[in-house]
């Protein structure tokens with residue numbers, strides 16, 4: 001048994017949304033391998049915050065069950081967050097169904113989510129030890145689905161300005177070139193965390209120290225250590241760190257170098273075209289590489305994942321990468 005679901009980019013590839021059916025109601029959710037809560041805008045969300053979101057109404061689901069007294073509260077590294085109550089329902093993603101899945105109903109959401117009307121909640125795909133439900137931590141959709149999957153994996157094929165896909169339970173070899181390159185994962189902090197062994201800017205030599213990184217489908221950009229960020233932008237003459245833009249920008253006419261991350265024997269190339277992320281409207285462009293805020297690990301978000309086919313292997317606690 002498996003599932004295949006389309007991942008549609010919002011404008012500027014800011015996030016990727018996938019249709020999820022909960023108790024017969026379909027909402028577009030943001031699949032996030034950097035967190036482990038499945039939460040939705042619902043009839044419990046204040047009407048002022050519901051705005052133009054699609055909401056889940058548990059009263060209309062014949063399979064919803066309240067988990068009385070259970071609560072959740074999540075804060076994301078970018079300062080956004082949400083909280084609320086919990087129930088269970090039947091959740092279907094791309095034909096794959098999990099019964100009695102914990103579904104977290106938002107009673108409060110931060111402004112970032114209120115104003116992002118395309119996003120009706122998140123489906124966490126990190127490890128269940130990151131789930132925030134109290135008093136009893138809940139399993140993710142992927143953890144619950146694991147036993148029924150032919151292969152205990154999901155794959156991400158995100159694309160620039162076009163629909164991609166997530167597959168659950170199988171690896172579609174037509175979606176990548178060559179062989180998969182696997183790297184061990186340390187899931188002790190709940191992330192898909194692994195070691196990057198070095199990096200190269202453009203056609204420069206691979207160097208630098210090894211560093212820890214997480215594969216995070218719920219983060220838009222490629223967030224790296226400040227030293228690597230400075231080294232990268234030193235190769236773009238007009239680059240500057242702009243407070244008003246919120247990060248490194250450069251003239252849109254510039255030639256933007258590739259970045260290669262050495263992961264074991266695999267050289268993961270992120271083409272310059274993906275690293276010229278978006279236009280600021282004033283002739284400057286916003287970089288796809290930005291600071292990770294000094295939190296001790298790099299965050300390989302969608303900018304990185306657009307350039308690789310990625311296998312999140314829950315059974316063997318490893319990640320696989322291949323070029324597309």
Ligand SMILES: Cc1nn(C)c(C)c1CC(=O)Nc1ccccn1
Nearest residue numbers: 032034076077078080218219292293
């Ligand atoms: C972990 C992290 N630290 N820092 C500085 C950032 C930006 C992150 C990533 C992050 O916040 N991702 C996210 C945000 C909202 C919803 C889902 N994922």
